[in-house]
Amino acid sequence: MTSTVLTPAFASKPAGNTTAEPEKPIIPIDISMCQGRNKGRAAHIINTVAQNSELGKELLEGIARNGYRIMMFGADGWGGCVSAETKMLSLNCMCSDEELMQVISHEARHIQQFENGIESDCNRYDFRGAVMSHRAKEADAQATSCAVCYDLMRKGIDGPMKAFEKDDPLIVKGFMDACKDPKGPVTDKMLQGAFEGWYKNEEMVVRYENGYLRDGGLNYCWEERNHPETFYVKPVSSKEIVETICRNASGKCYWADNPKVLEQPEKQAVSESTRKKCQQTFAIRKNMYNLEEDKTYQTLPLREELKAQKKKPANTNAAIPANVAAQLIAARRGR
Numbered sequence: 001m002t003s004t005v006l007t008p009a010f011a012s013k014p015a016g017n018t019t020a021e022p023e024k025p026i027i028p029i030d031i032s033m034c035q036g037r038n039k040g041r042a043a044h045i046i047n048t049v050a051q052n053s054e055l056g057k058e059l060l061e062g063i064a065r066n067g068y069r070i071m072m073f074g075a076d077g078w079g080g081c082v083s084a085e086t087k088m089l090s091l092n093c094m095c096s097d098e099e100l101m102q103v104i105s106h107e108a109r110h111i112q113q114f115e116n117g118i119e120s121d122c123n124r125y126d127f128r129g130a131v132m133s134h135r136a137k138e139a140d141a142q143a144t145s146c147a148v149c150y151d152l153m154r155k156g157i158d159g160p161m162k163a164f165e166k167d168d169p170l171i172v173k174g175f176m177d178a179c180k181d182p183k184g185p186v187t188d189k190m191l192q193g194a195f196e197g198w199y200k201n202e203e204m205v206v207r208y209e210n211g212y213l214r215d216g217g218l219n220y221c222w223e224e225r226n227h228p229e230t231f232y233v234k235p236v237s238s239k240e241i242v243e244t245i246c247r248n249a250s251g252k253c254y255w256a257d258n259p260k261v262l263e264q265p266e267k268q269a270v271s272e273s274t275r276k277k278c279q280q281t282f283a284i285r286k287n288m289y290n291l292e293e294d295k296t297y298q299t300l301p302l303r304e305e306l307k308a309q310k311k312k313p314a315n316t317n318a319a320i321p322a323n324v325a326a327q328l329i330a331a332r333r334g335r
Ligand SMILES: [Zn+2]
Pocket: 005, 006, 007, 106, 110, 137, 138, 141
């Protein structure tokens, strides 16, 4: 089973840094797998981040400390990925250096999350825990990489933040809206704002849900040799997840004032196809291996029902139940 974590690519694909002399990374990260001019680019990206952001430097040191190597590849649709199995952090060389300064910080944050104890393969948690932890990992990696871009911006390097804003405006907006002093340090509220921004991009949330939770973990080939009994078994709470991964520069949880944030219905909602896949998968596991059904998925609201609920008129004593509303909407669509 793959534990690769992909980051969507940026829309623009300008050429990278073409003029700089090849640099050597000031942090001992193995970039020997980068070919040709990509070696110099990787070093330049590493050095710019490390020299201009304390947080970025710490994240990059984590890459080296945990024995990950960096390679650059050309691909379409993804900015970067990291695999805990192969200990490889890959960057898409089609992106610009400025874009990759954000991407490398995002992927390095995943390595730190693993180091702090989150399952790199979220599907070892029960399904509710898988949904909460997988989304929180991505939201936190984006919030943290936004903080690195902010540090660079305060040093006069505003390209990475501009590129990030173009690609993911809701995250940067959430972060900057909470910024009281543009010259001041990153605050917990800014990190919270960026974190919330990730969930506001429904297309992104659905893409990750389909790719990793529905078609990834639940589609796993259930064979005895792969130890199916180790999947979907560990209960985990919102508090445990945010305390493990959502840490500010001082190592404190930036959700300390709201540790149950991941229990909000909007953050747990799944689509109907994901719920159906859960039913199928847990039936297969029960029939083949007599594994107790993980019923936590039944507690997760359906995205469409939540939306219908929000649309219903306020202050009515006879509110239409969400499931009825969803059925009505479906009927109107002629489904
Ligand atoms: Zn990611």
